Amino acid sequence: MDSKYKRQVNELNKLWHYMLIKGNYKDIENKYSKIKSLSTSELSIIRIISEKEDVIIKDVINALNIPKxxxxxxxxxxxxxxxxxxxISNKDRRSxxxxxxxxxxxxxxEHIKFEEDIYGRVMSSLDTYEEREEFLRLIRKIANNISK
Incomplete structure (x- = not known):
């Protein structure tokens, strides 16, 4: 890792933690008591089940890439x-x-409202439509390349 790249990684680390601390998410956390005690994995599973009829265990394994x-x-x-x-599933009696x-x-x-609240704060910190679009473009790029 060259020194410029390492400096950028360190700056990202500091800024990320700064956002988490300064974001004052405690007020949001208290507002959404139902999801407070659930893990990210649990919330992800709830989301997957809510988005599709007749979800079987295999669908969730494939979506989250976790062991059975x-x-x-x-x-x-x-x-x-x-x-x-x-x-028992109607489409596959073995599942x-x-x-x-x-x-x-x-x-x-409640989870949807929580995410709208958090991501709304992120987007509202950008001044213009163009900045928000550029931010989304960069996040898309990161999401598409992070697992490579």
């Missing part, structure tokens, strides 16, 4: 919390389909 054993333990936790239910309970649907609604 890991997913099973997360699903067990979500089921114990009455957020999802597992039942379980996952569905959100009413509580799960409420959590997903």
């Amino acid at each position: 054993s890991t997913l099973t333990s997360i699903i067990d936790r979500l089921e114990k919390k009455s957020i999802i239910v597992r039942s 379980y389909k996952l569905q959100l309970t009413e509580e799960g649907k409420n959590i997903q609604k």
Whole structure:
């Protein structure tokens, strides 16, 4: 890693942490109590289930690229919390389909509002439409190249 690149990486690290600290997300966190105790993995699974009818475990494994054993333990936790239910799939009787309970649907609604709040703060920190479009273009580029 050359010195200019290393300087940029260090600056990104400092700025990222500064945003997390200065963002004052505590007020947001308190506003969204339903999602506060859930992990990122749990919220991701809830989102996947909410976006598609008849989601089976294999769909979630493929979407998140996690081992079946890991997913099973997360699903067990979500089921114990009455957020999802597992039942035999109509399209593949060998698989379980996952569905959100009413509580799960409420959590997903709150999660969407939370994300709109956070990302709204990020976008509103940019002055113009053009800046926001450029920011999105760069984020897209990062998202498309980060796993290469």
